[in-house]
Amino acid sequence: MKSITMLAMLIGMSCIAKAQSNESSLQEVRKIIEKSNATYADFANKNDGSILLRYTNDACLFPPNAAPVCGRNNMAKFFKDGPKVHTTFTIQHLYGDGKTFVTEESYYEMTDFNGKKIDEGKVVVVWKHTNEGWKMHRDMFSSNYPKK
Template identity: 40%
Template sequence: MALAMLTVCEAQKRKQVEDPLAEARQAIEKSNAIYFQAFVKGDSSIFIERYAKDCCIMAPNAPAKCGPDAALAFYRIAYHQFGLRDGRFITQEIFGDGKEFVTEVGLWESYNANGELYDHGKFMVLWKKTQDGWKMFRDSFSSNRN
């Protein structure tokens, strides 16, 4: 019995060594899958939950929004001023050591209330492992439109 338990523990350790980003990747995929539900449902709490309390959101052509109120401030602009109602992320890369921080690079699309493409572009997010799990720590993105 002890040998079987030791073998299972060793297999788990090897898996962690083989893919140190597995936990972060899974958390990022889960977070990204529900991120835009904040806009679909008009529920800022879903959006805020994706971000670390000490986050910075660095949108194009605007000063960075940082700190505990940054996510709500950005959500209000995106929802009320720009009329975002849905979107999606396409992750292209996740890299880092998987311990405290990882970086995600990808593409995004956002849609208006009529389901029409509002904008699209690229992003780079630095994720931070917090006591509440993996959260967006630095979120930088830009449009592909001229």
């Protein structure tokens, strides 16, 4: 009986240690994602391809009411034709191991350059750890407003 109790305690402590380690890793990744999200619209507004550096080489966008946009050339066209806006992101949830993949659920708010709110919605991004650091691998977003 003592062996079973001891084994249960060791398993429990191992799970707690893993959860704490995972939480620490997620907190580090969260800071990286928050920094990337803070400059996201600035890069999109430049039309110089800088935003593509935030994505993996084989990334895909999943915009609302449209087919997926995959590959650097297609993504460059997508961003070039996009509106010039300010966008802020608020992370709601972050899931994953903090080592290879992390999934971000965020809320976004988009304003014009005069500060007038023009859209708000949700984002789900799968982040992948690469040799160059954390990059967006899949990016799905949609407005909370009805389709016009």
